Amino acid sequence: MDDVRFAVLGTGGIGRRTLEVSQHKDGLTAVAACDRNGVALDHDGLDVEELLDATEGNIASGPEEDVATDGGAAAEPVGSTEGVKQHGDQAGIVASEQGSPTETPIDDVIAESDDIDAVLLALPNLEHDFIPRVAERFAEADYGGVLIDVLKRSRVIGMLDDREDLLKESGITFVCGAGATPGFLTGAAALAAQSFVEVEEVEIWWGVGLKSGYEDNRGTVREDIAHLDGYDIEEAREMSEEEIEALIDEHDGVLEFHDMEHADDVLLERAGICDAEDVHVGGVLDVRSDEKPTTTTVSVTGTTFDGETGTNTFELDDATSMEANVNGPALGYLKAGVRNNRAGHYGVFGPADLLPSF
Amino acid sequence: MDDVRFAVLGTGGIGRRTLEVSQHKDGLTAVAACDRNGVALDHDGLDVEELLDATEGNIASGPEEDVATDGGAAAEPVGSTEGVKQHGDQAGIVASEQGSPTETPIDDVIAESDDIDAVLLALPNLEHDFIPRVAERFAEADYGGVLIDVLKRSRVIGMLDDREDLLKESGITFVCGAGATPGFLTGAAALAAQSFVEVEEVEIWWGVGLKSGYEDNRGTVREDIAHLDGYDIEEAREMSEEEIEALIDEHDGVLEFHDMEHADDVLLERAGICDAEDVHVGGVLDVRSDEKPTTTTVSVTGTTFDGETGTNTFELDDATSMEANVNGPALGYLKAGVRNNRAGHYGVFGPADLLPSF
Numbered sequence: 190m191d192d193v194r195f196a197v198l199g200t201g202g203i204g205r206r207t208l209e210v211s212q213h214k215d216g217l218t219a220v221a222a223c224d225r226n227g228v229a230l231d232h233d234g235l236d237v238e239e240l241l242d243a244t245e246g247n248i249a250s251g252p253e254e255d256v257a258t259d260g261g262a263a264a265e266p267v268g269s270t271e272g273v274k275q276h277g278d279q280a281g282i283v284a285s286e287q288g289s290p291t292e293t294p295i296d297d298v299i300a301e302s303d304d305i306d307a308v309l310l311a312l313p314n315l316e317h318d319f320i321p322r323v324a325e326r327f328a329e330a331d332y333g334g335v336l337i338d339v340l341k342r343s344r345v346i347g348m349l350d351d352r353e354d355l356l357k358e359s360g361i362t363f364v365c366g367a368g369a370t371p372g373f374l375t376g377a378a379a380l381a382a383q384s385f386v387e388v389e390e391v392e393i394w395w396g397v398g399l400k401s402g403y404e405d406n407r408g409t410v411r412e413d414i415a416h417l418d419g420y421d422i423e424e425a426r427e428m429s430e431e432e433i434e435a436l437i438d439e440h441d442g443v444l445e446f447h448d449m450e451h452a453d454d455v456l457l458e459r460a461g462i463c464d465a466e467d468v469h470v471g472g473v474l475d476v477r478s479d480e481k482p483t484t485t486t487v488s489v490t491g492t493t494f495d496g497e498t499g500t501n502t503f504e505l506d507d508a509t510s511m512e513a514n515v516n517g518p519a520l521g522y523l524k525a526g527v528r529n530n531r532a533g534h535y536g537v538f539g540p541a542d543l544l545p546s547f
Numbered sequence: 548m549d550d551v552r553f554a555v556l557g558t559g560g561i562g563r564r565t566l567e568v569s570q571h572k573d574g575l576t577a578v579a580a581c582d583r584n585g586v587a588l589d590h591d592g593l594d595v596e597e598l599l600d601a602t603e604g605n606i607a608s609g610p611e612e613d614v615a616t617d618g619g620a621a622a623e624p625v626g627s628t629e630g631v632k633q634h635g636d637q638a639g640i641v642a643s644e645q646g647s648p649t650e651t652p653i654d655d656v657i658a659e660s661d662d663i664d665a666v667l668l669a670l671p672n673l674e675h676d677f678i679p680r681v682a683e684r685f686a687e688a689d690y691g692g693v694l695i696d697v698l699k700r701s702r703v704i705g706m707l708d709d710r711e712d713l714l715k716e717s718g719i720t721f722v723c724g725a726g727a728t729p730g731f732l733t734g735a736a737a738l739a740a741q742s743f744v745e746v747e748e749v750e751i752w753w754g755v756g757l758k759s760g761y762e763d764n765r766g767t768v769r770e771d772i773a774h775l776d777g778y779d780i781e782e783a784r785e786m787s788e789e790e791i792e793a794l795i796d797e798h799d800g801v802l803e804f805h806d807m808e809h810a811d812d813v814l815l816e817r818a819g820i821c822d823a824e825d826v827h828v829g830g831v832l833d834v835r836s837d838e839k840p841t842t843t844t845v846s847v848t849g850t851t852f853d854g855e856t857g858t859n860t861f862e863l864d865d866a867t868s869m870e871a872n873v874n875g876p877a878l879g880y881l882k883a884g885v886r887n888n889r890a891g892h893y894g895v896f897g898p899a900d901l902l903p904s905f
Contacts, residue, residue, distance in 0.1 A: 210852045213744035214905055373741055376903065377861075380738055383731055383875040384867040386571035493871035494568045499864025503735075506857025509742040513851035517741040520905035532890030545734065545901050547572055547878035 193527050194232070195307040196221035196298050198323070200244060200282060202405035203339055203368070203515060204311035208237045210516040217520060220305060223294035227282035230297070232304050235287060243285035295323060299330045306530070307335035307523045313408050317422075321348040324356060324363060333360030335526035339368030339519055341412060342422070343452045346459070349537045356537065362530035363537045366452040367522035369514040370395055370470065372540050374503070375453045376518070377487045379462050379541035381501035385491025388463035389498070392490075393453055395472030396483035397511045403476050406511075407433075413474055416449040442477030452539075460541030481507040485514070551885050552590070553665040554579035554656050556681070558602060558640060560763035561697055561726070561873060562669035566595045568874040575878060578663060581652035585640035588655070590662050593645055601643035653681060657688045664888070665693035665881045671766050675780075679706040682714060682721060691718030693884035697726030697877055699770060700780070701810045704817070707895045714895065720888035721895045724810040725880035727872040728753055728828065730898050732861070733811045734876070735845045737820050737899035739859040743849025746821035747856070750848075751811055753830030754841035755869045761834050764869075765791075771832055774807040800835030810897075818899030839865040843872070 193216060197204040200222055211217040218234045229235055282288035291297050298308065308327070310320055320338050327336060349356075349365055356363050366372055370393055378391045399406055411433065415425035428436075437444070451470035458465040473482040485505040492498050505514060518540075525543045551574060555562040558580055569575040576592045587593055640646035649655050656666065666685070668678055678696050685694060707714075707723055714721050724730055728751055736749045757764055769791065773783035786794075795802070807830075812823035831840040843863040850856050863872060876898075883901045 206852070210744065210905075213852055217905070373738075376738055380731075380734055380902075381861070383879050384863060384871045385875065386568065493867055494564070494571055494874065495868055495871060497866040497868065497871070499866035501864055501867065502860075502862045503739070504860045504862075505742060506859055508855040508857035509851055509859065510853055510855065513742045513853060513855070516852065517743065517905055518903070521741050521903040524905055525903035529890075532887075532892065534890070540903070543903050544738075545876070545879040545883035545898070547568075547575070547875055547882055 192216050192218055193306045193524055194218045194220045194304065195309060195523060196302075196305050197309045197311055198223055198295060198298060199311035199313065200224045201311060201313065201408060202402065202512070203519075204309065205241060205244070205405075206512050206516045207309055207311065207519055209241060211520055212237055214520070217524070221298050221301060222282060223291075223298055224281040225294065226280065226290055227288040228291050228294045228297045229282050229285055229287040229289070230301055231287060232301070240282070240285045240287055244281055295326065299327055299332065302327065302330065302332045302334065305334060306527050307337060309519065309523065310336060310338040317342065317345055318348050320345060321352055324349065324361070325352060328352070328355045328359035328361055331359050333530075335362045335364060335523060335530050337364040337367050337519065337523050337526055339372060339515060340366055341371065341451055343450050343455045343465075346452050346455045346537070346539070353536045357535040360530070360535055362526050362535055364522050364526040364543070365537060365539055366456050367519050367540055369511060369518065371451060371453040371456050372522065373514050373518035374485070374487050375456050375540040376544050377503040378453070378457060378489050379460055379544045379546055381487065381489040381503055382462050382491060383546065384493055384499065384501055385489070386494045388489060388491040389467060390488075390490045391453070391457060391463055391468045392488040393451070393468070393470045394483065394488075395485045396481035396507070397472065397474045398479045398481045399474060399476045399511070400479045402510070402512060410474070410476065413444065413446060416446045417444065437476055442475055443482055444474045445471070446474070447471040456539035457541055459539055460546060462541055462546065550574050550576055551664045551882055552576045552578045552662065553667060553881060554660075554663050555667045555669055556581055556653060556656060557669035557671065558582045559669060559671065559766060560760065560870070561877075562667065563599060563602070563763075564870050564874045565667055565669065565877055567599060569878055570595055572878070575882070579656050579659060580640060581649075581656055582639040583652065584638065584648055585646040586649050586652045586655045587640050587643055587645040587647070588659055589645060590659070598640070598643045598645055602639055653684065657685055657690065660685065660688065660690045660692065663692060664885050665695060667877065667881065668694060668696040675700065675703055676706050678703060679710055682707065682719070683710060686710070686713045686717035686719055689717055691888075693720045693722060693881060693888050695722040695725050695877065695881050695884055697730060697873060698724055699729065699809055701808050701813045701823075704810050704813045704895070704897070711894050715893040718888070718893055720884050720893055722880050722884040722901070723895060723897055724814050725877050725898055727869060727876065729809060729811040729814050730880065731872050731876035732843070732845050733814050733898040734902050735861040736811070736815060736847050737818055737902045737904055739845065739847040739861055740820050740849060741904065742851055742857070742859055743847070744852045746847060746849040747825060748846075748848045749811070749815060749821055749826045750846040751809070751826070751828045752841065752846075753843045754839035754865070755830065756833045756837045756839045757869065758833075758835055758837045760868070760870060768832070768834060771802065771804060774804045775802065795834055800833055801840055802832045803829070804832070805829040814897035815899055817897055818904060820899055820904065
């Protein structure tokens with residue numbers, strides 16, 4: 190495949206690490222990145238290292254995100270605040286030599302999107318329809334390329350489907366739910382299902398140890414809290430940082446989740462693997478240790494053509510961080526999205542739609 | 548995806564079961580099947596049940612295959628020979644109402660291939676270049692569709708690559724090595740590699756219990772014997788059935804293999820996952836039990852972008868038969884091949900080329 194030129198909207202943990210991981214492979218060129226206050230654009234390729242160095246622990250955030258400034262955590266232990274810039278006019282991308290201040294960062298990227306093959310939407314978790322509305326803006330500008338997100342919420346998939354005609358007209362291939370779970374693990378479930386003519390149950394069970402990555406992933410933690418008994422997404426969004434800390438204290442830093450609203454269910458159903466209701470997602474998050482509290486496992490139970498019932502499993506080594514399991518697969522799906530887009534396949538695709546299945 | 552009309556060349560174990568498994572899913576229509584002496588063709592769809600019933604335990608074979616007549620084993624226990632037809636003029640597909648005798652079965656399918664989306668080459672293991680030469684014949688007839696095989700030998704991939712220009716000109720998408728291993732497990736390795744920026748080792752370890760499927764899989768067993776210490780493919784091909792039985796007796800029915808020449812290595816290398824030399828394939832075959840003698844496992848060891856080393860694993864339940872793990876994935880890859888073919892992607896593709904990877 191030819192070179193893929195991509196942009197990242199949002200330079201929180203996921204956006205930054207996607208830029209970082211992309212440097213490890215050939216054929217991926219980062220040409221644009223933006224955050225709330227700034228944009229960096231270079232069609233010959235951004236200097237990713239400079240951009241990451243200049244913005245480390247210096248994430249431009251607004252009122253929805255009360256992001257601490259000692260982050261950059263995946264690469265840097267908590268507490269290392271040396272050289273960290275404070276919020277203000279010079280926060281975020283504008284602190285980079287390559288960045289310019291802007292009040293319309295997304296529009297600035299859209300304006301240059303003719304030469305961009307794929308755009309990763311690594312935006313904070315705002316309203317349910319925020320990502321779908323960003324997609325609309327790209328479609329209205331007649332963008333013909335890939336949009337990809339790492340969203341988790343089942344209901345957002347339907348909102349994207351509602352806009353499928355618009356996306357198709359524009360020539361957009363929207364790959365949704367393409368992080369770790371949904372994403373990597375959804376794909377693993379689709380693959381593991383190939384032994385079976387009928388899938389009875391998919392169980393996705395994840396473990397995340399987030400001590401040194403906590404600051405970078407507050408948005409994700411907040412999103413997870415919405416799945417605890419007695420909470421929902423609205424409630425989690427309105428919690429102050431102090432309330433979240435108190436909740437985490439109550440649980441000694443370890444939160445266990447069951448039957449989460451995770452888009453794996455609708456993404457597997459739309460790919461014809463199984464019914465959404467037969468998909469169960471849960472896991473354990475430890476924000477005070479980098480060790481995973483439980484091993485991330487996908488179990489697919491089904492019946493073979495010759496009448497046997499069995500369970501195939503996919504297990505991630507505890508040593509592989511959530512970050513590694515989000516960003517590699519996200520880039521893999523991004524490239525698969527570009528292949529599909531170049532082949533004229535437009536509309537909404539989940540991870541399992543991009544895998545062989547019979 | 549629209550309906551996929553496919554043909555099967557060869558109605559040994561793999562060909563028959565592919566026809567059988569295809570009935571469990573929508574969107575797959577078998578329109579042609581042939582064996583050494585006969586061909587069945589119906590563009591509205593074959594009556595697969597009649598074809599399988601009529602030919603059960605009745606495989607038309609030639610001198611290379613000395614296939615016993617009490618087979619049809621995956622569906623039928625050994626010893627059930629009731630109603631089984633003997634070799635002779637009525638052996639194989641010609642015993643079906645839908646079959647006609649022919650001396651040119653492959654050419655007969657080629658003649659009808661304008662209306663066939665994909666052809667599974669489930670032919671016996673003959674000379675190394677037998678499958679590549681069949682592909683040539685399709686190309687020379689200007690076939691524009693998918694050819695797919697479940698071959699195992701690394702060296703055949705190179706022979707296909709040598710013919711890639713011819714395949715591309717004709718508009719053929721050749722999917723090679725698309726059974727269980729290579730195939731299913733190659734894909735699992737490619738997926739599991741997504742956590743890592745560098746893959747150090749891929750270990751594929753399979754277990755097969757083949758008691759009730761032994762008759763149907765003599766060709767596969769012979770192919771495996773070629774990988775035993777002191778044997779090679781030529782030697783294995785020249786062994787009489789008695790010699791093979793004696794060898795199996797010597798090992799009490801259980802053969803263990805290490806460092807096999809399995810195309811997983813070149814298929815993973817061509818997809819950019821790792822070097823071929825870092826792929827190791829082995830396993831244990833028990834021809835006297837249906838229980839798997841060991842659990843089929845794919846282990847992928849690599850380094851993450853954040854510098855950790857880990858091993859992701861994919862395990863097939865012991866209850867899933869080799870047959871289930873060949874034929875589901877083969878049909879999955881067949882459909883993925885058709886999607887690629889319709890998108891204008893021609894040439895030679897391995898299983899890992901059809902999966903997202905970054």
